[in-house]
Amino acid sequence: MRKLLACFTTAALLVTPAFAEARGFKSNLGTAITGPLKIEVVVSEDLAYRANNLPKKLSHRGSGSRLNSAFSNNGKYGDRAIAFLIDDIQDELVRDFAKRNIALSDSAPTLLRVTIEMAKPNRPTFNQLSEDPSLSFKSFGAGGAELSVEIIAANGDILGDATYDNYETLDQFTIQTGGTWYDASRTFSKFSNRLSKKIATIEKNES
Numbered sequence: 099m100r101k102l103l104a105c106f107t108t109a110a111l112l113v114t115p116a117f118a119e120a121r122g123f124k125s126n127l128g129t130a131i132t133g134p135l136k137i138e139v140v141v142s143e144d145l146a147y148r149a150n151n152l153p154k155k156l157s158h159r160g161s162g163s164r165l166n167s168a169f170s171n172n173g174k175y176g177d178r179a180i181a182f183l184i185d186d187i188q189d190e191l192v193r194d195f196a197k198r199n200i201a202l203s204d205s206a207p208t209l210l211r212v213t214i215e216m217a218k219p220n221r222p223t224f225n226q227l228s229e230d231p232s233l234s235f236k237s238f239g240a241g242g243a244e245l246s247v248e249i250i251a252a253n254g255d256i257l258g259d260a261t262y263d264n265y266e267t268l269d270q271f272t273i274q275t276g277g278t279w280y281d282a283s284r285t286f287s288k289f290s291n292r293l294s295k296k297i298a299t300i301e302k303n304e305s
Contacts, residue, residue, distance in 0.1 A: 123292045125260030130300050131249065134201035135210045137191055139184050142215045148173045149180045150225075168226040169233055172218060176225025179278075183217055186283055187245070190290035198298040207252035217243040217282040218265065240268050241281030245289050260296070262289040 144153070152173035153159050159171040168174035191212065195202055219226075220241040222233045242265030249257040264285040 122264070123260065123262045123289065125258065125293075125296060127249065127258035127260055127296050127300060129249075129257045131208055131257070131297065133208060134203040134206040135195075135208050135249070136204055136206040137188065137195075137202060138209055138211045139188050139191075140211065140213050141180060141184065142213055145180065145214060145216055149175055149177050167233070168229045169219075169222040169237060169239070174226055174229050175219070175223050179219070179223040179225060183214055183243075183279065183282065183286075186279070187212060187214060187286045187290065190286050191294070194290045194294035195297075198294050200294060200297055200301070208257070209250040210247060211250060212245060212247045215244040215246055215263075217241075217279070219278050219282065220276045220280045221278045223278055238268070238276070240266050241276075241279065242266050243282040243285040245286070247293060260293060262292065264288060 147154065152168065152171050159173070160167070192202065218239075218241045220238055221235055222230075222237050227233050227235065242263070244261075244263035246259065246261045248259045251257055262285070264281075266281040266284070
């Protein structure tokens with residue numbers, strides 16, 4: 099785990115429907131940031147709950163006949179899987195922000211809080227495989243993720259926010275080559291690129 103703060107639960111976060119139709123990148127970021135940013139990556143209460151449980155809402159589970167299957171019912175990802183997702187988006191953000199010369203610091207007063215609202219794996223996670231011996235790593239499904247971000251000033255004011263989600267449809271290429279979090283990682287990469295580009299553009303226009 100990197101120096102950047104990461105945690106598994108947060109209070110009063112928006113809990114959104116599990117795998118809604120993708121909306122793309124939406125933001126109202128328009129205020130130039132003075133000084134460096136501190137990145138904090140958290141996960142929603144819903145995603146944190148699914149680390150060791152099936153979704154609370156039946157509508158967020160699969161429609162198949164296997165009522166207790168963790169993979170088909172979108173739950174029991176395991177703590178290790180959640181930690182991987184946090185590290186994955188952190189790495190993307192640090193890399194893209196550095197590429198666009200956006201300063202980062204663990205002691206910065208302005209916080210950029212990224213929330214992984216939801217993520218869906220393409221293949222069963224290690225924990226899901228252990229929960230269901232009949233599963234195979236060859237099992238495959240469409241994956242993706244949903245994220246939100248807030249930029250928070252030292253006094254608690256929200257300077258801007260943004261959302262992004264993307265859930266893929268199955269194709270032969272991803273079935274043959276995709277790993278456990280293939281589509282979610284692609285979503286993280288697209289989100290990080292668009293967010294860093296947006297912030298860099300704002301800073302450039304204000305300079």
